[in-house]
Amino acid sequence: MTLHRIATDVGGTFTDLVCLTFDPVTGETLVKTAKADTTPPGFEQGVLDVLAKAGVQLDEVGFFAHGTTVVINALTERKGTKVGLITTQGFRDVLQIARGNRPDFFNMLYEKPPAFVPRHLRREIAGRLDYKGAERAPLDLSPLPGILDDFRAEGVGAVAICFLHAYANPAHEAATLAEVRRLWPDVPVVASHQITREWREYERTSTTVLSAYVQPVAARYLTRLRDGLAAKGMQAPIHVMQSNGGIDTLERAARIPITMVESGPASGVWAAAELGRLIGVPNVLALDIGGTTAKCSLIECGTVKVMTDYWIERSRTSAGYPIMVPVVDLVEIGNGGGSIARADAFGKLHVGPQSAGAVPGPAAYGRGGVVATTTDANLWLGRINPDYFCGGEIQADMASAGTALEALGAQLGLDTSGAARAIVRIANANMAAALKLVSVNRGHDPRDFTMVGFGGGGAMHAVALAQELGVKTVVIPAGAAVFSAWGMLMSDLRRDLFLTRLMDLSPPNAPTLTTLCAEAEAEATRAFAQDGIATAPTFLRMGRFRYQNQEHTIEVEIPGLLDIPALEAAFHAAYEREYTYRLNAPVEVVGLHLIAFTEVGKLVPKPRPLGPRDASAAIKGLRQVDYAEDGSHAATIYDGTRLLPGMAFHGPAIVEDPGTTVVIHPGNRAHLDTYGNLHIAVTA
């Protein structure tokens, strides 16, 4: 029996589950969600707990997708293994030199992020390739046994290999990899070409080192998860969420775990794109607001943009560490429900990035939190129902929220409500800036996009942000609070390959470009087969182009039948849209971005019949709600669990759902579509 399709998502505080069960009698699909505590360090226990809590029969599971923060946690908490690095002669210090940049540029005492591998564990091997991949000097592996002896003596737990120009020719790396495996079969080892085929040696070295750093902990975790689920009778293969918005096999994830690094936010973006496809909205602004951060991403024509320009711990005060793996293009800022509001010494209000977290949490949790957060402000303004806080699981401590807001207000010269409104406005301004970064700053007009708001807080702020940006329609998906987990059930098995290959975009190079595409596709097809994936991949080929002498590229699709002049014209047009001008200059190809994907039991949601428009059956009551810039109004309160497809109503209104609260402003019109998603027509 393959009744259940399951997604589990291990978050910082909770492990979420979404279970879709097909009822063969009625033909209906039932949705069940559950939450259990996340259980560090044995995270797999939380997964088994949530499955038990939901009462899922594991032998009836047909599809299992899994998202985990195990990689990002191991990195940020520095809980990986000791890594030994083998690199090209003359370049062992690259990891420490990094790029030399200093974002906190007025700070005379700036601290550079320390290298993950100390100098005595960074060792060199002779052998050189040139940028075209040709050998300048042969590889000399004679020092390798000695190096590995030293690594063993130092307690090294994983080996990383990164050689200059291995993106162009991996032969030296592959030979070294094979020799390490022969000499020390037990040690986890990874070479840069297994992860990325792009140039920039520091970024590639950092990526390889960080992958080795998390490899033992990730592999251990995934193995335990697989064994734990198998012991309970699950036979379905496990698919693991990746940072590119796709899923991949467990075996591949265990081999190259670093590609999981940003998988949590990625699945939400992917879910928004899939939702857009489902309801016929190709252009989507995805807004995911959680407890600590808000994530924004732009989806154009149904396409989620995937890039390899990803860094951890990068900020205005730190250079951070690059990880050159395919990651969904998103902007994440420290603004969530738990974000702390504070006034600085000059009476300026700041919201985030510090968060009250789950403990003590917002003041209204009544767990000893004394500083005001965005959630406290939303409660105080009547936007969140204090008697239905966290789905009714917590009685909001309004006295504590009021005290915290009053104290903040005193520093700002505002009364309690004024302070609450100020927090909401500043939080909205921060999030609007992030949304502009992914839209207007890249040449997109938000008026051409539909905003999809999800996560615990997306629905609360989406309308105000849509008004700010000129977005006309907001969609709050059914199950908005667990929308990211839902996205995993909608994902394809997908791999993004980035290849660097420099050439002029000119008719004589057409055969070279065609061959490059064909070789990359053949390699991907081979890899899919090797990993036991039943269906061969489908491909989307993106070329990375620029004007000669430039550095940064933009992507343009390379159609199956190569037409160089048409491709060049498409580049000029895409470039002009983004940057306001075009040049009469030669165009270069810098490389290829190949997307290989295949369906592995993807969910196709079924529509429900549309019922009557009258929504009065779902009305819970009336409440005074402060809409900040839009004034205070008596709002109709709806019970989200009683709203049915086809129902329609208008603002001012609030929809209360166990996981989230939807704030609908005066003048907005709302209706539920055939899948139960709430559409809000925004009046600008």
Added chain:
Amino acid sequence: MTDPITLDIIQNALQATADEMFAVLRKTAMSSIIYEVLDMGTGITDAAGEIATSGAGIPSFVGVLDKAVKVIAAKFPLETLAEGDVFLTNDPFHGGVTHLNDLVLMMPVFAQGELIAWTANIAHNSDVGGLAPGSLSSNATEIYQEGLRLPAIRLIKAGEPIEAVFDILMANSRMPDVLRGDVWAAIAAVRIGARRLTELAGRYGVGVFRQAMAAFMDHGERIALAGLAAPPKGRFSMTEEQDDGSHLSVTVTISVSEFVVDLTGNPDQAASPMNTSRDGAMLNAQMVFKSLTDPQGPANAGSFRPVKVLTRKGSIFDPVEPAPFGFYYETEMRLHDLICRCLAQVMPERFGAGHFGSICGTFLGGIHPDTGRPYTIIEPQIGGWGGRPGQDGISATFSLGHGETYNCPAEVNEARNGLYVEQLALNMAEGGEGQFTGGRGIVMDYRIRAEKGFLTAGYTRSKFPAWGLKGGREGSPNLVEVIRPAGTERYAFVSELPLQKGDVVRVITGNGGGYGEPLARDPVLVARDVKDGFLTAERAAEVYGRKA
């Protein structure tokens, strides 16, 4: 009175706009010195040219644009300005501040028919003519030899490019295609910024927009004055001998309301490109002041109101025509470092020991052996920073004159410029020992593949390395070596030195100064350094009195 939260929101939007202009310029530029070195800056001023906000990037271009806008605003009265105009200057005698390579583009921004602001940017262009490729030559004795002078002129009139100006620009450059690409990148940046500001003022009203700008500057001033509370008050002086034998001196007077940098006691202007404009001297005083008072906060006209600079007309910090400026930045580095060294004597914990202290500008050119096209490397170098209380200095990082600047990856460098990078390693030279050591400089080897090429370089702190503090030892020198079959040559300043295929240009940057007595260093750290190969056991015993 508009509510303060609205003003905050507008101020945040101004910052976001300056950052967006920066991102546009970076992504579209054709010179690596712009898109990678980020030798550029963006900013927004009010209608009068007072700086409101700057895009993140490098500190020495924050607060440079207001000076240029004020010159344009004075030269072109309000009634002559039109929507869509773009102006241009590069001449330090006409608001250009730095040197002729740096083109400053400025665009007046209108909303509801009124001038509300200027968007502006500055970027180093690869070649603007002059006597040497790349326009910089240490042989220049007059500004006329350093390239085309653009003395605060109109480039675009009401949206229509003035073709004559473009034609003159391109005809004077050795790299016209690159110059054209970079100028258009700069135009795109000021245009996008102007569009955002017009939208912002349209949304909140011109009055509120102006109020937000003014309030932002007042806020900057309040932060600056608060930052002046902590440092010791008084008059502090420092004189220092330079590599070329000259002496530079500074007197800094700190009070509760002012930060006055007196440079009147300095040498006459030079008939070499080591002069810097008075605006440039001011800029460096502003930079040190900003670092001292509020490194992370907003940088605008208000933030710099307490700063005063005294100079003497005809001196290297306030030269008159026709003084050349090509290597102005090394003189600015010397000035910045001198002010820091002066103040570090009275507040060592705020500054730490000296860093390698030079841009180490390195210029290499020739014909790419694979593409047949000319290549030019124009790059600053990374080096060692000084030890500071509780921490060793950081290694291989750009100087205080740069900031969010990136070095060029060896893999990209080899492809783009047709040479080999044979090594990029930390500098193991002695120097910078202390309780907290100086960070390491680098040793980088370029092997020339082109049949013929050239090297131009201008490094300071080659004779007198980075200064130690509180008993820490001085760092190690910056220099460039050329290794040829006939032997090794050593340089600090060199112009258009011919290179042949197979020659190795070795860039060596200094270690930073040490902080505190070496004998006070934690033996655990000494042992770690020995294990990591930063220190031999013999040297550890000699300097730190420890047996490894």
